[in-house]
Amino acid sequence: MTPDETVTEFIRRITSHDLDGALGLCADDLEYDNVPMETLHGKDAARQFLAPLVGDEVGVDWVVHQQVAAGDLVMNERTDGFQFGGMRVELPVAGLFRVRDGAITLWRDYFDMRTFETQMAGG
Amino acid sequence: MTPDETVTEFIRRITSHDLDGALGLCADDLEYDNVPMETLHGKDAARQFLAPLVGDEVGVDWVVHQQVAAGDLVMNERTDGFQFGGMRVELPVAGLFRVRDGAITLWRDYFDMRTFETQMAGG
Numbered sequence: 001m002t003p004d005e006t007v008t009e010f011i012r013r014i015t016s017h018d019l020d021g022a023l024g025l026c027a028d029d030l031e032y033d034n035v036p037m038e039t040l041h042g043k044d045a046a047r048q049f050l051a052p053l054v055g056d057e058v059g060v061d062w063v064v065h066q067q068v069a070a071g072d073l074v075m076n077e078r079t080d081g082f083q084f085g086g087m088r089v090e091l092p093v094a095g096l097f098r099v100r101d102g103a104i105t106l107w108r109d110y111f112d113m114r115t116f117e118t119q120m121a122g123g
Numbered sequence: 124m125t126p127d128e129t130v131t132e133f134i135r136r137i138t139s140h141d142l143d144g145a146l147g148l149c150a151d152d153l154e155y156d157n158v159p160m161e162t163l164h165g166k167d168a169a170r171q172f173l174a175p176l177v178g179d180e181v182g183v184d185w186v187v188h189q190q191v192a193a194g195d196l197v198m199n200e201r202t203d204g205f206q207f208g209g210m211r212v213e214l215p216v217a218g219l220f221r222v223r224d225g226a227i228t229l230w231r232d233y234f235d236m237r238t239f240e241t242q243m244a245g246g
Contacts, residue, residue, distance in 0.1 A: 094217035
């Protein structure tokens, strides 16, 4: 797979609740950086963070609006939708991925934390 | 200029305090969307918003870390630095631009508003 295809498949697995499959596309020393939060290092830290966000009990619909790739870099524009029981969250995100030897080594998402928090608080 | 070059030159003009020159690279009906804020339409609205942020009295150093282009789309990852008198602000940003017929028609920046506000408040 090209870097572009790797990221597309990664998002497909995330939205299919296949977290292990998604992390199978990542390097062991994955850097996972939600920019307004602390950077996570390694697959285990990423799994722990993501499990409650993309588990079977959560509705996960992430829509990729644009995706641009060059060399080992991929950037995309998304709306990451979550349905937590009766609560709906839609988060506008710009993501940056670096893919080396077929594995995602960096996943960095830019978003507005308050936009997430306000929706989580039912606002 | 290619779309990639147009965006590079746009950022160069912004950081040279040449706001009119930068807006000269934009379409009249420019859509300027700071995602956590209200979308602005048209060059005049963009000029009014940007003037106090990039004027001669402000230190403006925006560093482009990555830039990826395909077709009429350009995405970049930046740190937008501002020096307002004694106050320093550094804002991590992911930007998306659409360039048509040599003119920027869309400029959309993803960032965390609180990161900006906290620094503006001296935090």
